[in-house]
Amino acid sequence: MSDLTITTISFETSPPQYRHWGMEIDGERATLTMNVDPSGGLRDDYELKTNSYDLGVDIELYDATQRLRFEHPEVKVVVVTGGLERIFCAGANIQMLAGATHEHKVNFCKFTNETRNSIEDATANSSQVWIAAVNGTAAGGGYELALACDEILLVDDRASSVSLPEIPLLAVLPGTGGLTRVVEKRHVRRDLADAFATRTEGIRGRQAVDWGLVDEAAPLSSFGDLVDERVAARAAESDRPDCGPGVRLEPLDCTIVGDRIDYSTVSVGIDRRAGTAAFLITAPDAPQPATPEELIDAGAGAWILRCARELDAAMLHLRFNETAIGTWVFRTEGDPEAVAATEQLLADHPDHWLVREVRLYWARTLKRLDLSARSLVTLVEPGSCFAGILAELVLAADRSFMLDGTWEDLDDPPPPATIRLSAANLGWFAMSNGLSRLQTRFWGRPAALEAAESTIGTDLEASEAAEAELVTFTPDDLDWDDEVRVALEERNSFSPDALTAMEANCRFVGPETPETKIFSRLSAWQNWIFQRPNAVGPDGALQRFGTGARPDFDTRRV
Amino acid sequence: MSIVDIDAKIPNNVDLADDRRLQRALEGWQPKFVRWWEELGPVAFKRSPVFLRTAIDVGRDGWAHFDHVEMPEYRWGIFLAEPEPDRKIAFGDHKGDDAWQEIPGEYRADLQRLIVVQGDTEPASVEQQRQLCLTAPSLYDLRNLFQVNVEEGRHLWAMVYLLHRYFGRAGRDEADEMLERHSGDADNPRILGAFNEETPDWLSFFMFTYFTDRDGKYQLASLRESGFDPLSRTCDFMLKEEAYHMFVGATGVGRVVQRTLELMREHDTDDVHPHGGLNLDLIQRYLNFHCSVSLDLFGAETSTNAANYFAAGLKGRFGEERRDDDHVLRDATRLVPEATGEGIDAREVTQLAALNETLREDYIDDCQKGLDRWNRSITEAGVDFALRLPHIGFNRNVGTFRDHHVSPDGRLVSDDDWNANAAEWLPSDDDKDHVTSLQVSVTEPGKMAGWVAPPATGINRKPLEFDYVRL
Structure with missing residues (x-):
């Protein structure tokens, strides 16, 4: 796989350099619009179609989370939304995962998890509340991004769904806290979570609200109003200052x-x-x-x-x-x-x-x-x-x-x-x-x-x-x-x-939290699956996805 | 031999009477369908008796019955083609296995998606065409419009039957949603973009039935190959009805061309607009538009979904069993077009990945046949003009050509070139105004609007003067 490894990855970026995100500040509200450049992947053996992401996309997201906190003290609510028609985000790019080394996959998942945690930290501790305006289909990592937000608003156009299709489609787990947040944060009942995580087409509109997968659903014509209403309500609760100045995060001297x-x-x-x-x-x-x-x-x-x-x-x-x-x-x-x-x-x-x-x-x-x-x-x-x-x-x-x-x-x-x-x-x-x-x-x-x-x-x-x-x-x-x-x-x-x-066993004694579960239980199982032939073997689901060939599973339970 | 129960509340040949639960479910859906038809079906002539054919049998002889029927009383039913005994799956990883009589759990989601997307287009076109009855150029055409509409309604029934019978609660919910999404509704649009555009005039209707319904034919023909036998048999029967829709398009455009040639001869001019006709170059622009948006319906050049559907045995190629290859396509490759900054090139991909492109090419070959016929009449009239299909890359919004401008003759052109020539290549506002100005309702039996020639023959051997719709 050496031909597919990436040369040095840089984490230094800033909004004018973003290829995949739009960041718009309007007083107390910031809007982050995901609009992934298909040809902007870190490797050139995959295309980032339909707002799917790789590490490069997430590096920009992490950068945005940092700048919103330090450079924009006046921003009280951050709205994350999709810039493509009928698509919010399709999750991590599968060809990217299939071609990545094991350690890259694991590091990628860990970093994306840390960024999702920092989004939750902004909401919980910084009074900068993140709201997901899911204006199209949110699949896999796309829904997990929404899950990191404090509120999920879903457009109800009878087509857009939220889903975690990793298990049926790819034979891996939703790797960015999805399962944990569904049951631990959103308190979705365990059997519904099971049904949800095995249903490739996901859940739409009203049913997604009923199951607790999203907070509210609204038709296209009033979706913008719903988002505005929630932004106003949450901004009113924030204790962040009404205006700057903020602190500019200059490029590091390295x-x-x-x-x-x-x-x-x-x-x-x-x-x-x-x-x-x-x-x-x-x-x-x-x-x-x-x-x-x-x-x-x-x-x-x-x-x-x-x-x-x-x-x-x-x-x-x-x-x-x-x-x-x-x-x-x-x-x-x-x-x-x-x-x-x-x-x-x-x-x-x-x-x-x-x-x-x-x-x-x-x-x-x-x-x-x-x-x-x-x-x-x-x-x-x-x-x-x-x-x-x-x-x-x-x-x-x-x-x-x-x-x-x-x-x-x-x-x-x-x-x-x-x-x-x-x-x-x-x-x-x-x-x-x-x-x-x-x-x-x-x-x-x-x-x-x-x-x-x-x-x-x-x-x-x-x-x-x-x-x-x-x-x-x-x-x-x-x-x-x-x-x-x-x-x-x-x-x-x-x-x-x-x-x-x-x-990992010695460092994290004491109580479990959603975070420890994400990094120990979820990640550990995921890392195990990432080594197993059923996912990554030549006949495994991750390798065969998109080729038309079906995976051939070893049916023995471990 | 399946027995057709034509007198049942829901006519069918699927032994609905023996399946009380399914019967109850479908009888629960039926009033919703009728309400939908009343609200979103044709805007007028709701109670006028229309000379419609109704499916009463699926056998080769006399499956259709003609009579005057008020549309809401049309016998929408559930008809599957005769089962083929001992049918085997003809392609993909399950090739040679017995065809499935129930959905395999493994493929539930994919099959449901295929059926929902196909089913959603059926009521969509009825909604798109609902205003056309106000401007029909003749009673004959009005009747044809209604025939197409009721059969699209029946196609919805066909898909809804599959959802109810095989997909449980989720299928029932999807069946309801078919009636809750509406063409052009900002909040609840139809799934495919092309089905949210209104069909504004009869030239567009003829073009739509020629090009867009032909996409339907190719999709249905691919699904007829499905390893899921009930879907295969359903689509097989739907194709019989679909053929008539394309006949309406092919003869409709042909009659417009014919009338134009008559006016050209009569007035000795290429410009028949002042004489209430449609110039050949305008017809070409409408053709360019409808052909190109229909090409988009086949999807991107490469598709993992299409590959998965084929490998799984859910959706084959057009005429799968007549093709001379291994029907598995594990290693075969082919070229697909690729537009780059420099020009239009080709790249090699697996045949599995390129199935959309393969189906699109089959479709284009089929489209050409009608043009050949229309062009023969132009040549016979001694006019030096030929209608042409636009290049595959022209005016495309899906796939490799999406970010490029391609002229109808296949040249990559700049934004400036495109903007300068768009009015030559696609219907202009003037074109649309002119076509709109000719849209008049003609309801006297046997009479025709001035922009279209009468058909060669009537329906079911009736004369042209027959009262196809009783006002």
Whole structure:
């Protein structure tokens, strides 16, 4: 399949460059119109007909979700609709899936899921409500996009339907949260969900309302009025400001040379032999905004926003373009005081729209880290700044090492490394399970949680951090190099599949949420199906779809 | 031999009397159909006795019965062609298997879709043509219009029977929706775009029955090959009726051409508009329009649905069993047209993927036959003119030509060229105004409007002066 793999995928785009989406801002309402360019696919072995999408289409959607939040504080309602006659969206392109490598399929689904989650996050936490104006047929991923919106309005022209035809047509699952959202979010009865997900032609109009698959249906002549009415009602409930200014998301400053990727606050060095990507995050070295107004003025240049964007971009780049680099190693550098000072703004003004956006963006970015199928290792060394927000990198790690003491051999040894928890670690950044990383770490052990929480604001050296159970191992400088090297080399020798599975099992303890179900239950089954001959074998449904040949199933249940 | 129960509330040859549940269901649908006919069928002559043929038997001899009938009393019924004993599926992956007498669960959705799309066109054309009775050029033509209308109504019955009998609750819902979608209704349009356009005048009606009903013939003929035997038998019988609709079109256009030639000779001019006729170049423009929109009905050059339908044994090719190949088409390829910025090229695709194109080409060959006849009469009149089918890429809104302008003679042309010549190639507003100006109702038996010649013979050996519709 090497001929079908894509060269480097870039996630950098902006509305003037969009090929597949129209973004129109009209006061408190934004309209995103999907109008996919059939010849605009990332590979040239498929055509994106009838508003079907590939990763490129979704990269633009993700970009739009970010810009609507940061650049358009005045937008209170986002309407997603289709730009083709009688078609809302036909879902992920099947030829694209059939020709994609396994890891691309899985990464694609994960990314589209994360974007759908960020749409729900905008509605739930940012008071920017998404409404799907389904003005034509919404099939598969098309309906899943609608499902991510808070309201689904369907045109009732006696032809347009919503459907999840993946199982009967393709022998795979609706891979972008469809099944989970149908039963968990829309509370469609399980037997109706079963009937719905096995019915290729889907459900139309009134019946879709009756089954709970959509909220309202209206004929073509009054559909626009219905959308207007719902936009007005939802906008009235929003607490977003009535006007800007917003913060323009300027293109990121990024240089990729050889195996080094350099942003302004994040850099990554790839060691192919070791299979590691070494992240280095640097603390602000200049005064940072102390008030919301200063934050708006600083815009995308503020460290707190820039760092989140760069970390987000670096992770996406590595996920898609460096699939064989299995371990991500995190280090930080700089003054913990500077991180704490920067973060204070977020603590002081939680209700300001931009402060809220920055906090929510960090939450989504850290979730993306949790959900990355990579071994996460954090190294806490002298000169680092694992305070507050950045301490989350310690808590997110599968394994962390903290140097006990300092580099004794140096002529002028730096002070020992410290970790400092802050309010940020107590619930600003919920994981997909709905808990903070600290709560997740101490799941079922309230006393240990309380003890860790009681260290807030205190700089903890290695022995104290170990006692508070915030780090895994604390070697001293005699053992440090070997301990870390051996751990990374050993990790790199294990099966990547087994590691991904083990890590996912250990990371997400505690309660289930729709998100954990999407990323564990749904995705895990989907990834299994994506390996099975019934879907991807030469006689499987995904390969045979569109050829006229019928799939030949192995009928044994597993 | 199936027995026709012609006296039943719903005439049929499917033993409806023995299937109480189905009978109840269809009798529940019947009043809705009659209400639909009253509301959206022909706008006038609702109670005038019309000399109609009614299907009373499906056998070779005398399946049709002629009599004066008020249209709402027409015996719409359910007639399937005689079963072919031990019929086998003739193509696709199930080739050689026994034809299905019930729908295979695996193909429920696809079959339902095929039947719904086909069924939706039947009442649509009745709706499109409902105003035409006000301007019929003769009683003979008025009667033909009504014959076409009631038979389209019967075709709807044929599809509705299949939905009720084989598709359960979902089928019943679809049957209801057939009457709830309406041609040109902004909120509840018919499924296919072409069936939401009004048929505004009789020249358009003749062109529609010639070109668009012929698309129907080719769709029905492909469905007649279906491995689902009841669908096959239904379509087989519908084709008998459809043939008459195309006869109305072929003779209708022929009579217009003939009248034009008479006026040209009489007045010694090519321009017969001042004399109440239709110039040959105007006829050519109407032909260009109706042919090209009908070509769109066959769909894009390549289609995964068409491939799936064929492989599954649901929809074959025209004359499937007469074709000399393996009827499976797993590896065969063919060329399909491809329009690019540079010109009109061809690309090789699998035959399975190209089935729409194959059917479209068969259709075009068939269309040419009528033109040959009309052109013979033009030549015999000593006029140097020939009607031509436009190029396959002309005025297309579906498939590879959608984003390109192609002239009727097959040249790729620029937007400017297109705009400059559109009035030469497609009916202009002046053309439409002129055609509209000639639309007058002629109801005196035996008389004809001045723009169309009388037919060669009457209906069922009746003279032209017969009162085909009693006013």
